[in-house]
Amino acid sequence: MRVFRLQVNGDTVEVAAPEHWTLLEVLRYKIGLTGSKQGCDKGDCGACTVLLDGVPTLACLSLAATVETSAITTIEGLLPAHRANGGEGADPVQDAFDRCGALQCGFCQPGMILSAKALLAKNPNPTSQEIKQSLSGNLCRCTGYTQIYEAVVLAAKGEQV
Amino acid sequence: MLRLPKFEVKNPSTVEEAIAMMHAIDGEARFLAGGTDLNPNMKHRLFTPERVVALGGIEEMFGITQQEDGSMRIGAMATLANVASHAELGLAYPALSQAALLVSGPQLRNMGTLGGNVMLDTRCQWYNQTYFWRSALGFCMKKDGTKCHVIEGGSKCVAAASNDTAPALMTLGAELEFANATGRTRMPIADLWQADGIWNKKVAHTELLVAIHLPKPSADQRGAYGKLRDRGSIDFPLFGIAIRLDLDAQGTIFDAALCAVALQARPWPLKKAAALLCGTKPGEESFTEAVEQVAALAAKQCRPMPNIPGDHEYRHAMVSVYTKRALLAAANGDGPVHHV
Ligand SMILES: Cc1cc2nc3c(=O)[nH]c(=O)nc-3n(C[C@H](O)[C@H](O)[C@H](O)COP(=O)(O)OP(=O)(O)OC[C@H]3O[C@@H](n4cnc5c(N)ncnc54)[C@H](O)[C@@H]3O)c2cc1C
Numbered sequence: 028m029r030v031f032r033l034q035v036n037g038d039t040v041e042v043a044a045p046e047h048w049t050l051l052e053v054l055r056y057k058i059g060l061t062g063s064k065q066g067c068d069k070g071d072c073g074a075c076t077v078l079l080d081g082v083p084t085l086a087c088l089s090l091a092a093t094v095e096t097s098a099i100t101t102i103e104g105l106l107p108a109h110r111a112n113g114g115e116g117a118d119p120v121q122d123a124f125d126r127c128g129a130l131q132c133g134f135c136q137p138g139m140i141l142s143a144k145a146l147l148a149k150n151p152n153p154t155s156q157e158i159k160q161s162l163s164g165n166l167c168r169c170t171g172y173t174q175i176y177e178a179v180v181l182a183a184k185g186e187q188v
Numbered sequence: 189m190l191r192l193p194k195f196e197v198k199n200p201s202t203v204e205e206a207i208a209m210m211h212a213i214d215g216e217a218r219f220l221a222g223g224t225d226l227n228p229n230m231k232h233r234l235f236t237p238e239r240v241v242a243l244g245g246i247e248e249m250f251g252i253t254q255q256e257d258g259s260m261r262i263g264a265m266a267t268l269a270n271v272a273s274h275a276e277l278g279l280a281y282p283a284l285s286q287a288a289l290l291v292s293g294p295q296l297r298n299m300g301t302l303g304g305n306v307m308l309d310t311r312c313q314w315y316n317q318t319y320f321w322r323s324a325l326g327f328c329m330k331k332d333g334t335k336c337h338v339i340e341g342g343s344k345c346v347a348a349a350s351n352d353t354a355p356a357l358m359t360l361g362a363e364l365e366f367a368n369a370t371g372r373t374r375m376p377i378a379d380l381w382q383a384d385g386i387w388n389k390k391v392a393h394t395e396l397l398v399a400i401h402l403p404k405p406s407a408d409q410r411g412a413y414g415k416l417r418d419r420g421s422i423d424f425p426l427f428g429i430a431i432r433l434d435l436d437a438q439g440t441i442f443d444a445a446l447c448a449v450a451l452q453a454r455p456w457p458l459k460k461a462a463a464l465l466c467g468t469k470p471g472e473e474s475f476t477e478a479v480e481q482v483a484a485l486a487a488k489q490c491r492p493m494p495n496i497p498g499d500h501e502y503r504h505a506m507v508s509v510y511t512k513r514a515l516l517a518a519a520n521g522d523g524p525v526h527h528v
Pocket residue numbers: 069070071218219220221222223224225226227228243264265268290291292293296299300301302303304305306307308309350351352353395396397398422423424425
């Protein structure tokens with residue numbers, strides 16, 4: 028066991044977990060943040076995507092023991108951050124995914140939304156090619172992607188207004 | 189759910205500390221860079237070290253810097269995303285930046301490092317599987333077993349070098365700076381490989397790749413990378429080919445290099461093919477003819493095996509196609525060559 032000091036969604040969390048656990052395991056099974064999904068658990072699907080210092084990263088292939096100095100954002104962090112910044116309703120990207128019907132089972136959504144968040148933070152007005160490339164590490168077995176891309180376009184427009 | 193085996197994690201802050209931690213244990217230890225190869229392999233019980241030495245705190249191993257003599261030093265911990273988005277690297281060494289850009293998907297490029305890509309384990313469809321899957325098959329020579337499922341009765345593992353940046357670094361004549369218990373060494377990347385899929389490198393796993401050095405490019409150096417894969421993202425190469433062309437002031441090629449990957453244990457330099465390009469001039473018939481000859485020769489010299497996924501006859505049919513397209517892309521300053 029090791030005590031990890033993690034910066035999760037703006038809070039400092041001290042949590043004891045086996046030293047060899049992945050960030051995904053610590054988030055899901057120690058901290059109770061189950062929004063980050065455990066899909067393939069080996070880097071293929073992107074369902075476990077979190078942001079480390081704003082950069083999309085696979086939690087299933089990150090050791091908790093190597094991310095203590097990074098600010099970790101999970102899907103659960105978006106709404107509180109949006110509200111803390113004076114926003115109303117849902118986070119604009121989450122809202123756009125909802126309005127576009129960009130989900131069916133929803134398993135890919137946390138990862139998709141975080142990849143989209145990181146893209147829009149860097150590039151508020153992406154081309155459709157840039158959107159596709161930025162989401163190309165997130166697999167969706169249900170939607171066929173079209174409405175997901177539309178949601179990112181809508182979120183980009185919304186953020187400009 | 190795939191659990192990691194139990195191990196302890198060390199977080200050194202210098203190269204010397206990392207080497208010491210690697211040796212100060214009776215059992216096995218492994219270096220961890222981005223973890224995008226080591227972690228899946230540990231989850232599959234292909235490696236079960238007792239200690240993991242994580243390299244993320246070693247400042248010396250980060251950064252991409254031009255040296256006074258015009259060469260470039262890339263810290264082994266530079267991520268593939270760093271390499272792919274570095275403007276000067278893209279201009280000076282297009283094959284490398286294109287290869288880095290085509291590795292897996294965005295998240296994996298944010299995590300995966302150039303050093304980890306050079307040191308990548310070889311891959312095989314009978315090996316990169318869970319313990320349960322492999323046990324059902326009766327294992328294989330590379331791990332836990334005695335047989336090879338690719339070459340019946342074969343005595344040597346032929347798992348394939350599948351690292352996209354390796355052929356690019358080969359064409360560029362990169363030098364690798366290693367640290368080990370006795371100090372530092374530098375070796376040309378061409379000397380790193382051996383024809384053994386079980387461990388395809390001449391350095392031990394306890395030696396630390398600190399940096400990759402790229403020589404100053406010639407005045408008109410061009411390059412490109414071509415990659416065959418099933419999908420436009422995430423997938424490892426089914427075949428990859430890197431090109432370097434050096435042109436003189438008249439636009440005639442005076443030096444060239446080609447190197448292929450995803451065939452066998454070593455990245456595969458195509459020296460005879462490269463020689464056919466010298467003396468030809470892009471835009472003229474001499475070059476067009478040479479491209480056809482090179483593509484035909486590449487198809488003779490590159491023989492994909494059923495070691496990695498993908499029909500090997502299809503992969504073979506694509507060798508000349510990708511070689512030709514990558515050559516034209518290099519000459520025209522385009523690339524990368526891939527299907528999406
Ligand atoms: C789904 C998926 C798709 C992928 N697709 C591709 C692809 O298309 N092309 C491709 O080339 N790769 C691919 N990869 C493999 C991997 O992501 C990359 O090769 C990456 O560059 C590995 O770097 P890393 O820093 O994550 O290495 P790690 O996993 O940290 O290390 C890899 C190996 O190198 C050793 N090592 C790492 N750094 C050093 C060092 N500095 N000195 C000595 N030894 C070291 C480790 O001990 C380990 O054995 C893929 C991986 C996944 C999971």
